[in-house]
Amino acid sequence: MDxxxxxxxxxxxxxxxxxxxxxxxSLSKATKLMKVVAHSSCxxxxxxxxxxxxxxLHSALRCKDSERNSIYSQANVYLAVLYYTTGQYQTAVDHCxxxxxxxxxxxxxxxxxxxxxxxxxxxxxxxxxxLAVFYQYIRAGALNQRQxxxxxxxxxxxxxxxxxxxxxxxxxxxxxxxxLQFVYYLCCSKQLSIADLLAVKSxxxxxxxxxxxxxxxxxxxxxxxxxxxxxxxELLQQAAVERLTTCRQLMARNFESLITIATADFxxxxxxxxxxxQQCLQFSADSVHTAVDLSSIVMYAMFIQLLDDNIVSLxxxxxxxxxxxxxxxTQLTLSLYLMSQCQLKLRHSVTSLAQTLHYxxxxxxxxxxxxxxxxxxxxxxxxxxxxxxxxxxxxxxxYDSRLM
Numbered sequence: 001m002d003x004x005x006x007x008x009x010x011x012x013x014x015x016x017x018x019x020x021x022x023x024x025x026s027l028s029k030a031t032k033l034m035k036v037v038a039h040s041s042c043x044x045x046x047x048x049x050x051x052x053x054x055x056x057l058h059s060a061l062r063c064k065d066s067e068r069n070s071i072y073s074q075a076n077v078y079l080a081v082l083y084y085t086t087g088q089y090q091t092a093v094d095h096c097x098x099x100x101x102x103x104x105x106x107x108x109x110x111x112x113x114x115x116x117x118x119x120x121x122x123x124x125x126x127x128x129x130x131l132a133v134f135y136q137y138i139r140a141g142a143l144n145q146r147q148x149x150x151x152x153x154x155x156x157x158x159x160x161x162x163x164x165x166x167x168x169x170x171x172x173x174x175x176x177x178x179x180l181q182f183v184y185y186l187c188c189s190k191q192l193s194i195a196d197l198l199a200v201k202s203x204x205x206x207x208x209x210x211x212x213x214x215x216x217x218x219x220x221x222x223x224x225x226x227x228x229x230x231x232x233x234e235l236l237q238q239a240a241v242e243r244l245t246t247c248r249q250l251m252a253r254n255f256e257s258l259i260t261i262a263t264a265d266f267x268x269x270x271x272x273x274x275x276x277x278q279q280c281l282q283f284s285a286d287s288v289h290t291a292v293d294l295s296s297i298v299m300y301a302m303f304i305q306l307l308d309d310n311i312v313s314l315x316x317x318x319x320x321x322x323x324x325x326x327x328x329x330t331q332l333t334l335s336l337y338l339m340s341q342c343q344l345k346l347r348h349s350v351t352s353l354a355q356t357l358h359y360x361x362x363x364x365x366x367x368x369x370x371x372x373x374x375x376x377x378x379x380x381x382x383x384x385x386x387x388x389x390x391x392x393x394x395x396x397x398x399y400d401s402r403l404m
Contacts, residue, residue: 001029001052001055001056001059002029004048004052004236005029005033005049005052008045008048008049008052021063022060022063023060023061023063023071023075024060024071026056026057026059026060026063027056027057027060027071027074027075029056030053030056030057030060030075030078031078031114031117033049033052033053033056034053034078034082034117034118034119035116035117036049037049037050037053037119038116038117038118038119044235044238044239044242045239047086047235048232048235048236048239050082050085050086050119051231051232051235052232053078053082054079054082054083055232057075057078057079057082058079060075061075061076071111072098072102073099073102073111073156073157073160074111074113074156076095076096076098076099076160077095077096077099077113077156077159077160077163078113078117079092079095080092080093080095080096080099080160080163080164081113081118081119081121081163082119083095084121084163084166084167085119085120085121089167089170089171090167090171092163092164092167093164093167093168095160096160096161096163096164096167097164099156099157099160100157100160100161100164100181100185102157111156112153112154112155112156112193113153113154113155113156113159114152114153115129115132115152115153115154115195116152121163121166122166124199124202125199127198127202128195128198128199128202129152129195131194131198132152132193132194132195132198133152135194136194152195153193153195154193154195154196154199155189155191155192155193155196157185158182158185158186158189158192158196158199158200159196159199161178161181161182161185162182162199162200162203164178165178165179165182165203179203182200182203186200237270237305237306238270241266241267241269241270241306244266245263245264245266245267248261248262248263248264248265248266249263260290261290261331262286262287262290262331262335263290264283264286264287265283265287265297265331265334265335266306267283268280268283268284268287268335268338269303269306269307269334269338270306271283272306272308272338272341272342273305273306273308277341277342277345277346278342278346280338280342281338281339281342281343281346283338284335284336284338284339284342285335285339287331287332287335288332288335288336288339288359297328297329297330297331297334308341310337310380311329311334311337311377314373314376314377314380315373317376318372318373318376328371328373329373329374329377330367330371330374332363332366333363333367333373333374333377333378334377336356336359336360336363336378336381337377337378337380337381339356339359340353340356340360340381340384340385341381341384343356344384344385344388350389350392353385353388353389356385357382357385357386360378360381360382360385363378364378
């Protein structure tokens with residue numbers, strides 16, 4: 001996790017202070033990442049940082065010392081914030097519930113939710129934090145003194161109550177009982193921050209309104225899964241494909257006078273792996289018409305996760321014949337294979353597939369005889385199309401015979 005955090009642009013020190021326990025160290029790493037997330041634009045790297053923050057917070061909760069101090073409540077409320085940000089509202093509610101049911105309220109109040117660590121939650125929280133800063137400025141000017149207390153903070157348990165109500169509102173569930181709990185906690189609280197009071201006011205004002213609808217680009221970017229590990233791996237793969245595509249675009253721009261390079265080959269592979277065959281077909285068709293020159297892709301081992309079984313098997317067979325060689329596959333060959341596979345899966349017409357067969361014959365003539373992997377891939381692609389055409393022809397005959 002420390003390595004991934006460094007790659008995404010944040011140095012995470014693995015050394016801790018002698019008095020710092022393991023849970024505090026993990027919490028500190030998570031808050032550093034959350035601060036970066038709160039001030040970064042919405043992209044794949046930000047999503048990776050969010051998943052890493054979750055991982056560090058879960059690591060803090062797994063430490064044996066986490067329940068003996070106030071880290072338990074703070075880690076849970078930050079997890080609730082992150083799960084809310086990624087659209088996993090029920091999981092966010094679960095973590096809020098753990099905070100609200102915490103027995104040690106004195107320690108819970110000793111920790112606060114720092115406003116600067118919060119990603120965009122809603123306009124009410126943004127307004128509360130902004131007004132709190134404005135209040136601090138006016139108060140300092142009126143009294144001619146420096147403000148010693150940090151004002152853009154929320155009490156941990158009160159914020160858990162607020163976020164719990166917010167999640168229920170987004171999912172269009174009744175929050176009447178939760179609002180009563182919120183008011184009861186407010187009455188029992190001995191000390192509140194300015195931001196707390198503003199958050200309470202927004203809850204009371206909005207309670208009788210229609211359920212809140214969230215429009216957050218993160219929700220559309222992130223496919224919510226039950227496993228945070230698989231989610232993180234998917235995001236890392238997506239980020240890698242984005243970097244490879246950027247590299248292709250730079251190559252195409254820098255060498256446009258010498259060679260024509262298709263820029264969407266890795267994006268097409270990734271779309272095919274995700275099952276988005278329509279987008280893959282579009283990318284692949286564009287690459288087939290763009291790849292006039294035989295630009296090559298090195299079949300590195302790490303690309304196997306993007307390839308299907310047929311291409312992996314062909315590559316393995318060539319490795320068996322000549323283990324020491326590094327085999328290449330041109331953009332044209334790979335694009336034709338993906339294009340035909342998508343056409344087959346989308347049940348395209350025989351006429352459309354016949355045109356693809358023509359492209360394959362032209363590609364065969366373009367590639368020199370020593371391009372072994374290309375010719376094998378093109379032959380495989382051709383055979384798969386011919387088998388499909390024969391199958392369609394047989395089905396048509398059977399259908400016609402039944403009509404007769």
